[in-house]
Amino acid sequence: MELDERKLKILAAIVEAYINTGEPVGSKTVCSMLDFPVSSATVRNEMAALSELGILEQPHTSSGRVPSYQGYRIYIDRLMDIKPLTETEKNEIDALFNVKDPDPDKLLQDACEALAQFTSCATVTTTLTPHDAVINRIEIMKAGRTTAVVLVMASNGVVKSKVCRVGFQLSYDVLDFFVKFVNDRFKNRTLENITLAFIETLLVSLGEYSVVFSPLLVSIYEICREIEEGNFILGGQTNLLAYRELNDHAHELFTFLNNRKMLTSLIDSSLNDMVKVILGKEAEQYELEDLGVVVAKYKIGRMDGGAIGVIGPVRIDYSRLIPHLRYFADTLGRLLADTIESQNDQP
Structure with a gap:
């Protein structure tokens, strides 16, 4: 079934409300967010239709609706409004880097920790070693x-x-x-x-x-x-404890995050795209079912340098996170390129 414009706008409103609150979203909340007049009864009918399609879920009989993974995917691919960063936001990211430290390993570690603090999520950084590295x-x-x-x-x-x-x-x-x-x-x-x-x-x-x-x-x-x-740096794992929906299987989640081979495989599978969003169930890892992963690759000069990813609850604010992560990755790649160039100039 093709979704009409009204259903798409209702879905977008529900996703955005759920991202902000973490609570099931009711029809009255949706009505207040829409840019056209509509009754609560009509919204409830549309929400029921979206539920039948598997796009929304109803956690409890009397509660509102939450997006399913299919609903998130439609929102990310078709509805999300990504706005370019302001100069103030760019300056905030620039300030996170310790640009005075010439050690690339230290720069990657600092970047991972800064991004974890900035996003209140877990972060991972991997590097790719070029085949012609000498x-x-x-x-x-x-x-x-x-x-x-x-x-x-x-x-x-x-x-x-x-x-x-x-x-x-x-x-x-x-x-x-x-x-x-x-x-x-x-x-x-x-x-x-x-x-x-x-x-x-x-x-x-x-x-x-x-x-x-x-x-x-x-x-x-x-x-x-x-x-x-290559390098593998993980940071901010304890940030995930602040999200109540992740507490029930925190042990399994932390075990997965500390498995370098599995997590690197997940991150590296995204390197065909400059930015990629992986919803938990798409990763086919039960430990990630309630998570969203946003991965951006960075370049060092013309070479693929690696990737940096943010791991959080599936309701993370993708529209805000994606442009921030893209700029973050670009800045990291530029600083690494400058550092490597200065090292190669040394006798």
Whole structure:
């Protein structure tokens, strides 16, 4: 059945009222929101028809109506009025970023936490590592007699480090030799080509020193794998406890949110779109049935950088959230691009 204009306007009014209150919406409330005269009886008849179509639901016999997932989808795809951000709203988002911190990992962490605070929802940030990402530089710094810090910098701006213990007393001469050795062999090599077989080849070339330097090479390999895997940052999970409709299955929800593989799969499935709304039941995960997920991907220069998502109750204000998230993602991508460019300019 094709919905006429009156049914669509009534559906929009119900969705918007439910987003604001979280309570079932009655006919009198709908009448007060419409821009044309109509009686409560007529609205009730239309609400009943929308319920028969599965677009509205009635939680209790005497209560008003709430949108079904089908109703939300119609609203998001056809009825939602998204307004561009004002300069004041853009300035508020700009102020959330710690632009003075040059570390991309820290920038992503700060962005995730700021967005969680801004939206009162949970947030997740993922990064994509380009297939052509290469090693820019490796540094190894003495931290103790037998302890070193291994630092790997990649062309996509990611910098990761790991503490490594060795079976001999470190000297600056030995470190200088090894740093030159690994940079000669790793620099400009793509991450996907840094395999265990490659590490074994390097160990063979070290001859009698292979046992000595093995822990350092293994640490470099592990860091390269972490960089290639990308980042996953989750924040604001406790914000979801403020929504009473999520309290009954909070444990299952939190378990899902902390499952990196499942949540990353959900977020990454949205990367074909600049902004995508996933309604809980569409994700085919029972833990998400009462949730809405809005995902925006961001670019670093011309490269796909990753995605940032907001997870909240299914009644979150999509019309407000989508433009804010889009601008947030664009700002994040621009700042990351500036950070990476400044790092690549370093000698």
